[in-house]
């Protein structure tokens with residue numbers, strides 16, 4: 001099973017390393033605008049193979065992506081300390097305009113996994129450009145809020161429970177407006193209050209909630225300030241997503257994809273729990289949120305919607321970027337409008 005990675009910077013190469021260490025796939029092709037970088041990373045990671053799993057890894061060109069089941073897009077310009085994720089958007093649009101068609105020219109049946117930031121918008125853009133090739137948006141997914149699992153880690157340490165046994169979702173934008181779904185957090189199938197009572201632990205206070213919320217929301221910025229990049233968490237999340245895709249695992253993951261059927265989020269790409277299988281995002285799972293959480297989710301969706309609209313991807317009458325507008329019918333077949341939408345997207349931002 002072949003996996004392509006376009007963009008062999010810190011995130012792309014760490015994703016490759018995580019795939020090797022986890023033993024996901026059989027062949028990895030690393031690509032980069034700077035071929036020497038891709039070759040250097042592939043050779044370096046190849047030295048880890050004897051200590052991990054039998055995989056081949058090499059540098060390649062777009063033509064080498066033929067038959068890739070999954071292509072990870074980690075290409076882009078880096079976020080710099082002090083810059084918000086949304087500010088890097090404009091610089092990354094041009095990269096995707098070139099990268100997505102180049103991938104699909106050779107790997108038309110692949111699933112795209114987007115990790116470039118701002119990830120929700122870049123995933124939306126990738127789906128937009130991919131629609132010109134007849135690809136349904138369910139086959140274009142982003143890492144979403146998967147690495148905001150720090151929420152689970154902090155709750156786990158608060159209650160003295162392994163984070164793997166804490167269920168707590170972060171939804172919405174992967175960024176400042178993301179929403180911690182406190183009302184749905186459970187340990188051992190119980191709400192936190194109930195679990196605290198059974199364990200004889202103190203109830204979690206509003207002050208503690210605010211502190212955890214702040215830590216989850218700000219930690220990415222702290223890491224950037226300290227070392228200029230983040231890649232271990234995201235690389236591990238990518239390996240998990242690819243494992244789920246290649247093995248049709250039907251896992252519930254907070255990836256991002258273009259949302260349909262969730263109040264306040266229609267047509268926006270953001271993070272929500274999805275059922276993920278071999279064909280990509282099988283379905284989104286709407287959550288029974290408290291009104292305050294629902295409002296926060298809708299606020300997050302409208303921030304993303306505004307950012308997308310600011311790109312002016314299509315003519316005003318065709319700005320909703322829906323599958324229909326992009327020319328993809330329900331069965332994923334390409335219609336005549338696809339070329340029109342794609343060429344409008346290529347020409348204007």
Ligand code: ADP
Pocket residue numbers: 006007008009010011012031032033034037074075076077078079095098099229230231
């Ligand atoms: P990150 O920390 O997000 O991985 P990096 O700057 O380390 O950021 O990596 C981004 C990578 O994307 C760089 O290696 C850069 O050369 C690559 N890249 C940028 N534009 C393109 C492009 N159009 N095609 C392929 N790779 C690209």
